[in-house]
Amino acid sequence: MIYRSDTDVLRRLPAWVPDDARHYLAHTEGGEAIRKLARLAGCHASTVLRQVRRIETLRDDPLVDGALTRLGKLQVQASETGRNKEFVTMKEPQRDEMTPDAAMLAREARRVLRRLCESGAVLAVAAEMDKAVVVRDTGDGGSTRTAVVEAPIAQAMALKGWIACESPGRISRYRITAAGRTALSKLLAEQENKLRGFAEAQAGFGTSAEAEAAMEAADSDPLARRRHLMAESPLILLSRRRDRNGTPFLSDELVRAGERLREDFELAQMGPRLVQNWDMFLTADAEPANRSDRPRGPEAARARFISALRELGPGLGDVALQCCCYLEGLEATERRMGWAARSGKVVLRIALQRLRRFYEETNAQGGGLIG
Structure with missing residues (x-):
């Protein structure tokens, strides 16, 4: 079996999948040797081995296990497709429709992580359910639902370490992590920059001085400061x-x-x-x-x-x-x-x-x- 990191596997695995998860899937699902993966990644074999072991310990997490199972199927399909050259020329590999791409994950993460930043908010995931819900404690013994999340989105956020499970069980509860807050700030900043660039293009700014003035005006807008006040x-x-x-x-x-x-x-x-x-x-x-x-x-x-x-x-x-x-x-x-x-x-x-x-x-x- 030939592991081609720039062809079959990358076409199957979305761009958001972390490198350690890619190495884990290539080793466990694709049967690749640790040394070969290290050589392709340009690192020591012990580094890849630690990555594989770390991901293996995370499989106790229901969402992480679900994400790896879903991505593992894509890895197997990529390997089978790579062995059948005639099939590759006839038909381009098809990605699982339920697996989010990078754009979808970023869009949904902005919505869900903002909700999880609120005080008393948790992501509740029931076993074998297609969706998860964000629930916030109202402070008087009650709770209210603030968002609904598709299972593949929740699995991707857990695999990236943006949310972590504090009590696995029949209904597992996840909270946003420090990495999740950092990722949210970055996602909001990227979205703001795109929207600002679109607005400048629509306004037809012709000089750098005018563009700089427009950016300063945008910085005074509450939207630009919102990512620093995400808590509530x-x-x-x-x-x-x-x-x-x-x-x-x-x-x-x-x-x-x-x-x-x-x-x-x-x-x-x-x-x-x-x-x-x-x-x-x-x-x-x-x-x-x-x-x-x-x-x-x-x-x-x-x-x-x-x-x-x-x-x-x-x-x-x-x-x-x-x-x-x-x-x-x-x-x-x-x-x-x-x-x-x-x-x-x-x-x-x-x-x-x-x-x-x-x-x-x-x-x-x-x-x-x-x-």
């Missing part, structure tokens, strides 16, 4: 405040309404306000003429998001957009809108109350479901 959203902070009677300022129902708006915002894959025209969203048609032709996936999330903004209208829609979707602080929103100090939280609560009523009415009509 404004809604979570407000939900912990209590009045003189001990009642939370924001109830769980209001927090869920705001998080639902944010989930649709993220599912629709919308960028920052630098590249969006929100006036168009407030005047666009949200529902298709034919109910049987309802959009799905990102298009459906976009339609729900537009409907919610139109229901809130100017003012309420602005504060919900800034605080729920952009995660901008209330003080910054008050300055942006020209409101009096400490008035933003009251306006935000009114917006969330109307948003909750809108979602309740939408569910009663049999539409607007997430996912």
